[in-house]
Amino acid sequence: MNKSLQLDPKNVESDIDAAVTAARASYVRANPKSLEAFERAAEYLPGGTTRSGLFNSPFPVFIARGQDAYIWDLDGKRYVDALSEFTAGLLGHSNPVVLGTIRQALDNGLSLGGQIEDEARFARLIVDRFPSIKKVRFTNSGTEANVSAIAAALHYTGRSKVMVFEGAYHGGSLNFPVNGPSPLNARLDLVQTPYNDVEAVRATIRRQGEKLGVVIVEPMLGAGGSIPADREFLAALREETARIGAVLIFDEIQTSRLAPNGMQGYWGITPDMTTLGKYLAGGLSIGAFGGREDIMAQFDPRKPASLVLSGTFNNNSLGMRVGAAVLSEVATEEAISQLSVRGNDLRRRLNGTLEGAGVAGQFTGFGSILAIHFVMGSLRNANDAVTSHPSLRELFYLHMLEEGIWIARRGMMALSLALSHDDLDKVESAVDSFADRWGDILPRR
Known part of the structure; x- marks a missing residue:
């Protein structure tokens, strides 16, 4: 129970605000x-930032450095990093393989302007790991990968319509929160459908028929609340898109870290194309898309009328060399599998903590990604998730920071390979102290 505030059990909203x-x-x-750093930054950056998702009112914490599973802010406070750069920091902040490979690449020169062997080596490792990918192309980010994959699929099918799902986030120009698409989105002919709704999916795809060229889906909603897809939902997408000849894209930019062969391998459902990014280059900017031989053959410059897709940094020497080292030596299938076990165990423990404290809340997710929601019952889509009290999520965020645990403001966590058992115990202890400190104003079971 919080002793520093005078709480009025008859006015919970007022207590939450206080x-x-x-x-x-x-x-x-x-x-x-x-x-101070924020005020200086705001002189040159709109709102003091170049990443909207990092802003926190009245100002965000500025990070000074990171090492292993920890980060330090400008005021010298150390945090257990339980966010791992929104899933991109899977390896922690100072993995020796990554650092050693970067140093070697630096010694061999940057911006080489030509093909390097590690590009093909990295590609082979991706093809070997993800069932749907027979050929792959690299980009600079997950956003670029998704935009390129959609464009390639539309060209391949000769169709115009793209199906997306409520709450989906496929990058800065493909963002579909429940309150409406972002005005910065790429201009596409869109059909938007509820997530995890098999009947709605079947009805929409059958209604669109041969006008529908692409369906893109996250096997677990990321920004939409860390809500996994049901296997039946993904299976329905696979069945219906195959029936009408539309291209099914799995956006596994986050979820590829949740199982040894991504969620497509976990569920045994193979899409036509897959997009990747985030952790693949050990913390460097990276993206990739790939899929069936016939779709990817559109990019083969040896063929007449091939599609031209260039990018100065698509095969940059740092990303290619580090990416090859990451998949072969660090983020191995065994390491991914073990981390998912640890993540599932932590989520079970945290849900047990909330249940034991009588708090009406839950942690959703799969494997090494999880998020808190202050609602009960089954959360199947982003519309369910937005019923969670936003002020309680902010209170949880601020409490976790105070306890030395770095998470996303929206209550998301993503575990890294660098976290120790003791670090995860500290996360559990911080959640327990939150339930104890603010139990009087939290919703009850």
Whole structure:
């Protein structure tokens, strides 16, 4: 129970507002150097940032450095990094294989402007790991990978319509929150459908018929709340797209880290194309898309009328060399499998903590990705997730920071290979202290 506030059990909303106000004030007092840095940044960057998702009112914490599974802010506080750069920091901040490979690449020169052997080596490792990928192309980011994959699929089918799902995030120009698509989205002929709704999917695809060229889906909603897809939902997508000749794309930019061969391997459902990114190059910017031989053959410059897709940094020497080392030596299938076991165990423990405290809340997710929601019952899509009280998520975020645990403001966590058992115990302890401190204002079971 929180002793620093006078709580009124008859006015829970007022108590929540008071708790958040107190937590924000404590946050401001604890981070004076971050405030100074933010004010300097705001002179040159709109809102002081170039990544909207990192902004936190009244200002974000500024990070000074990272090592292994820890980061330090400008005010010298150390955090257990339980977010791992929104899934991209799978290996931690100082993996020796990554650092050694980067140093070697630096010694051999940057911006070489030609083919390098590690490009093909990296590609072979991707093809060997993900069942749907027979050929692959590299990009600079997951956003680029998704845009390129959709464009390739539309060209291949000769059709115009693209099916997406409510709450999906496929990058900065392909963002579909429940309150409406982002105005910055690429201009596509879209059909939007509820996530995890088999009947709606079948009805929509049959209604669109041969106008529908592409269906792109995350096997687990990322920004939409870390909500896994049901196997039946993915199987329906596979069946219906195959029936009408549409291309099914799995966006596994996050979910490829959840199982040894991605979620397509876990569920045994093979899409036509797959997009990748985030952790693949050990923390360097990377993206990739690949799929069936006939679709990817469109990019073969040896063929007449092949598609031209270039990018100065698509095969940059750092990304290619580090990526090959990551998949072959660090993020191996065994390592991914073990991390997923640890993540599932942590989610079970955290849900047990909330249940034991009588809090009406739950951690969703799969494997090494999880997120908190202050609602009960089955969460099947982003519309279910938005019923979680936003102020309680902020209170949880501020509490976890105070306890030295780095997470996303929306309550998301993503575990890295660098985290120890002791680190995960600290995460559990911080969740337990949150339930104890604020139990009077949290929703009850």
